[in-house]
Amino acid sequence: MFNDIGPLELVTLAVLAVLIFGPDKLPKVIQDVSRTIRKIREFSESAKQDIRTELGPEFKDFEFEDLNPKTFIRKQLENDDLGLKEIRNGFDLKKEMAEVADAVHTTAESAATPLPPGKVDMTKPDTTPDAPRTDLTKKPTDDGRPPFDYDAT
Template sequence: MFPNISFMDLLTLAILAVVLFGPDKLPEVIQNVVGFLRKVREFSESAKQEVRSELGPEFEDFEFEDLHPKTLIRKHVLDGDALGVDEIRRALDPRAELSEVSDAVLGAADDRRDAASAERRTPLPEETVDGPDAHAAFDPDAS
């Protein structure tokens, strides 16, 4: 009912209730509050039943929770396919195109890897082969 109330909040409220009402009157106050909440709940249920009966027999299964905007959209737009939502979702889904592109990129990478391994197998001419002491020049300002 109150999802944002922590244990410390409840403990603080309990201590405050004991201090305000005292341990002798606290059970009586709790009974009065619970009785009041029951009456409010009964009143709201009778009001809902009265509205349903006034709307007629075609609205007997009407739920007031369905009037919440999130529930209304979820129930009538997202779940139902009367508006062609599934077809629109499939048309706007980029997964098929992305998988084609990734397959093409992976295929090109495999082709390059095969070409690079074929180049490594062929012997290099003697004038292009550097000795084991040759190093490439490093320029720290190049980046």
């Protein structure tokens, strides 16, 4: 419950309690607080038991901590009924990245190498002035604006 409170903070709380309540009333206040905490715990445990009995025998292993999404996901991943470990182990990120890098390098190398005479690169547009225009949807403008794409509107 108080896992994140350090020793210096505990000492500070104790000194503040002595200053606020005084040394005479402090034991009675501590007893009252501990009694209240105990009653709250008993109430919550009885409520949990009532819920478990109302749910029936098929929920006898039900834990309220499982309602936390992180706990639920962790339990489901540990169960591994779906074969997620096989998928995770079968996927090698370094290998996949190396294959993508090789594919990019081969396309970059093929773009850098000149074509033999008489061959036409179909991936690049034809820039000769008398070549027929293949992109008929974009009309050039005279005022320097970018071309308007009629298919995109």
